[in-house]
Amino acid sequence: MSTAGRRKALTPSELTRVGDRTSFVYLERCTVHRDSNALTAEDGEGTRHLPSATIGTLLLGPGTRVTHKAMELLGESGAGVVWVGERGVRYYSGGRALTRSSALVEAQALAWANQRRRLEVARAMFSLRFPGEDTSGTSRRTLLGMEGDRVRRCYQREAERTGVAWYGRRYTQGRFELDDSPNQAITAASQCFYGVAQSVVAALGCSPGLGFVHSGHEQSFVLDIADLYKVEVAIPVAFEVAAESPDDLGARTRRALRDRIHEEQLLERCVEDVKGLLLPEGEEEPEGDRVDLLVDGGVTVESGQNMGVIW
Template identity: 65%
Template structure:
């Protein structure tokens, strides 16, 4: 096998697109290494081989050790790598993305920098989340109030559907077990969705910090995207899991959520939604070039010295 240093970087055409990958894999208390173009997870039960190019997001929980070669192949294949806390309910760090084009982050920055277009994208996000309500002309305060009401309705509806008792939303960042079983399941599902959304945002080359509803945080846009699927994916899965059993809620919620995401092709939907929100439907996934900015919105190929030969 060739060494890591001798391996050439894969071209975008050779990589599996983020929308066609498995949603996420959670690992804890194991050693993550590399064997050929796959990663291996070694624990007390043996060795598990995982094709790296099929991973959307690798969630590394407590007790994991990852080798340099494993991170190398994950980076080459564009898999998102997220370091999370116990039960996957805290985000610590994230790896590189898949795309080599800046087209989407430029579109995001342009939409974010203008107050009018920033509000338009926020309204479009609410329209995706709550198709029964028309957010056109609503202020941000009205949008937030609408969101609060719809979330409460969602909790009550899922409680009635599954028969799981519901009191109110409770979440303690310092004590996962402080909440009851439904709250634990909702927290676990939400954090997994944040990890997945972060990987998709990074894979598409967008900026995690330029949010349209959330602001002031390094993952504002990640929270925006994850919330698009809160009421129709994350919360229903959480209530379904608790309805089955209250034993080992966090682990079972992750597994059920992963199955639901894969069966509904949520990654594909997420990619398309981001492109639609940013009004950028062109396919730049296969672009792998560096250009030079000039006056008049003209771009030139890099890698050469133009000297005095240019005139506009």
């Protein structure tokens, strides 16, 4: 008799690690289907084959249609699927966690439920974003104020570096074309990073809704992780693209960001950052394909056997 932990899908050793995958692939105005173990994207210019096992996240833009077979393959491969459009980002994950262990999501839940530990993780996230900053003893309100100051300085610094005129951060909901060039590029870069973060969170089996900085949204933890690399990667890339030309900013930003993520091996780093934030120091995520049963006192016993006894 099979169990949830012993499914017939590919095992973790047979799947490409999330840190080794292509960060994301963006498609629009095409039909996504399956051909054996590859995805196909068909449009008026022909059909392209995409190896599904090496995709971190598939971003589906306007005018895309996806078949049931394609979604089945993406689920088996542990890839994330995110629909993106002119009205913003929508998350509909089609991926399974690449891990069989619940250690990370349990550690996340324990840290999230403890107010002291939850603040410690938020401080650690801030330290990852702004190395060298002393966050000991800081409150959440202070952290948010420090973040706002540093992000504003980052915008100004990148504007001066690239020679782009900057009048402040603006985002017009549903009207991407109304914003100026740097704001369009920043929005496009942010959308891509949300997809990348969603892929890593899903692949590691974490809960997207249990955030440590963001709260109240089904993707709060995804937003937390995406923000870790905003100042270091997303904003600089956005300004560089905006400085080159005002044309086709969305597509050019996606391509530039994809290349930068690959060059800096950011997916692998993102995986290690999530583990470092959630797991106790020195503790490794267990491997294997085991399902246990929880009994009294926090003790676990292996499942798959009849536990009936005469008391």
